[in-house]
Amino acid sequence: MKIIRILENKKDYLPLLILADEQEDMIDRYLEKGTMYVLDDYGVKAECVVTDEGNGVLEIKNIAVDPSFQKMGYGKSLIEFVEKQYAGKYSVLQVGTGDSPLTLPFYEKCGFERSHIVENFFTDNYNHPIFENGVQLKDMIYLRKKL
Numbered sequence: 719m720k721i722i723r724i725l726e727n728k729k730d731y732l733p734l735l736i737l738a739d740e741q742e743d744m745i746d747r748y749l750e751k752g753t754m755y756v757l758d759d760y761g762v763k764a765e766c767v768v769t770d771e772g773n774g775v776l777e778i779k780n781i782a783v784d785p786s787f788q789k790m791g792y793g794k795s796l797i798e799f800v801e802k803q804y805a806g807k808y809s810v811l812q813v814g815t816g817d818s819p820l821t822l823p824f825y826e827k828c829g830f831e832r833s834h835i836v837e838n839f840f841t842d843n844y845n846h847p848i849f850e851n852g853v854q855l856k857d858m859i860y861l862r863k864k865l
Contacts, residue, residue, distance in 0.1 A: 719759040721799045728754050734765045738782035741844050748779040755799065757792050764792040768800055774809035776800070776865070781813075797828050805865050812862040816840060816848065816855030830861035 724731070728749050732742070734756075739745050752767040764783040771777045778800065783792045801811060813830060815821045839858035840848045848855045 719757065719795070721755050721757050721796065724754040724756055724765075728767075731756060731762070731765050734762070734782045734784065735767070735780055737785070738780045740848065741846075744843065745780065752779055755796065757796055757799075759792070763787045763790075764796055766796045766800060768804075770808075771812070776804050776808040776811050778811065778813040793824065794828055801863075801865060808865050810862050811865050812860055814839075814858045814860045816850055817857055817859050818850040818853065818855065820851050822859065822861075825861045828863075830863045833860045833862040835859055 731754070732745075735745050735749070736742070748769050749767060752769045754765065754767045756762045757764040757766075762784075764787070765780070766778060767780040769777050769779050778797070781793060781796060783790075804811070811830075812833065813825055814836070815825065836858040838856055840855040
């Protein structure tokens, strides 16, 4: 297994990016300014995009694992890689996600703690309702952990 930084043609990974953020123009807001990594284990299994949010905060803007390979530790491996890669350079790693029983427990198992909420983020910023596990996402839940 290897994790590779992607410097060019980030849109080649759009099928994975769309899994975590289903509206392409929202991805366009952070993709080029972000640093992208892919996890390759006999083929690309997962991707992650992180951005510098200022004041020592690094944010995971997009992280996704190919559905055929979920629950195999690839997402956690990417988060651990990011933590090691940026330790000492940033003080906080944060991630924003919907209020979903699928994603919140994953981040909490990775050591993140709930920080704050941006109300109506999904309803205000997406051109269609976003559903996860049958529940419409409205608010963005931010979680943080110290690096």
